[in-house]
Amino acid sequence: MHFVEAKGILSARNGMNIYRGCTHGCIYCDSRSVCYNMSHAFEDIEVKINAPQLLEKALRSKRKKCMIGTGAMCDPYMPAEEELKLTRNCLELIEKYQFGAALQTKSDLVLRDIDILSAINEQQKAVVQMTFTTFDDDLCSIIEPNVCSTSRRFEVLMQMKKRGIPTVVWLTPILPYINDTEENLVGLLKYCAEAGVKGIICFGMGLTLRDGSREYYYSALDKHFSGLSDRYRREFGNSYEIPSRNSGRLMAKFAEFCDKYGIMYDNDRCFGYLFDLPEKYEQLSFF
Numbered sequence: 618m619h620f621v622e623a624k625g626i627l628s629a630r631n632g633m634n635i636y637r638g639c640t641h642g643c644i645y646c647d648s649r650s651v652c653y654n655m656s657h658a659f660e661d662i663e664v665k666i667n668a669p670q671l672l673e674k675a676l677r678s679k680r681k682k683c684m685i686g687t688g689a690m691c692d693p694y695m696p697a698e699e700e701l702k703l704t705r706n707c708l709e710l711i712e713k714y715q716f717g718a719a720l721q722t723k724s725d726l727v728l729r730d731i732d733i734l735s736a737i738n739e740q741q742k743a744v745v746q747m748t749f750t751t752f753d754d755d756l757c758s759i760i761e762p763n764v765c766s767t768s769r770r771f772e773v774l775m776q777m778k779k780r781g782i783p784t785v786v787w788l789t790p791i792l793p794y795i796n797d798t799e800e801n802l803v804g805l806l807k808y809c810a811e812a813g814v815k816g817i818i819c820f821g822m823g824l825t826l827r828d829g830s831r832e833y834y835y836s837a838l839d840k841h842f843s844g845l846s847d848r849y850r851r852e853f854g855n856s857y858e859i860p861s862r863n864s865g866r867l868m869a870k871f872a873e874f875c876d877k878y879g880i881m882y883d884n885d886r887c888f889g890y891l892f893d894l895p896e897k898y899e900q901l902s903f904f
Contacts, residue, residue, distance in 0.1 A: 688721030752804030790824030
């Protein structure tokens with residue numbers, strides 16, 4: 618871990634990455650790709666130590682309230698966050714200046730900040746997004762070795778439900794010949810239905826691999842799934858898109874389930890929901 622004084626914090630679409638790099642160890646991680654030009658070792662977490670100060674300056678200058686996002690590239694709840702509390706400090710600022718928040722994580726450390734998320738949601742809007750890939754916790758410990766299990770993430774979603782905080786699940790990636798089964802999909806979808814998630818983001822049944830992430834993924838396959846990397850090379854070569862042979866059947870099951878339980882699953886609608894901050898106060902004045 619190392620610290621930097623960043624020059625800015627919010628992207629053009631009001632997203633922020635307080636940390637850069639990750640120690641979760643997910644074997645499929647796209648953020649390892651060389652196209653992102655990371656100048657340090659991926660596990661050597663870069664910490665934007667002045668993130669709260671930069672965020673406060675940015676929020677003060679905005680004329681219109683909006684959703685502030687975090688977690689698109691790097692999880693806002695790295696283990697270091699437990700001590701540093703930079704994500705918490707930023708959420709406190711979002712609540713103070715009455716903006717909305719949409720965060721994405723795989724960590725149950727988000728429960729520490731459920732009080733602030735509740736406060737944000739009461740006055741504006743807060744959305745917690747969790748990633749689901751693998752229903753079986755033993756398999757999850759191989760695919761995502763240094764982060765809480767899927768069953769624990771489900772518990773996080775249930776706690777959010779109790780507080781009335783809306784949730785969205787990222788059902789991605791689904792790894793060919795590893796977790797691309799109907800049993801895995803149905804188990805994850807049942808979690809989503811019980812937790813009352815607002816929507817599920819899914820880019821199809823498969824994964825994508827770029828230079829950098831591909832090498833790491835194949836190395837993990839060699840370690841945990843003997844012979845599977847050779848099969849990938851034969852079938853997919855250096856392709857970016859790695860679709861499951863079960864994609865059609867699984868996507869049909871996915872759509873059928875979401876329609877049955879009223880879960881939003883059109884990606885454009887899901888992203889629209891994440892970015893949209895309703896004019897609550899104008900709506901209240903109507904009545």
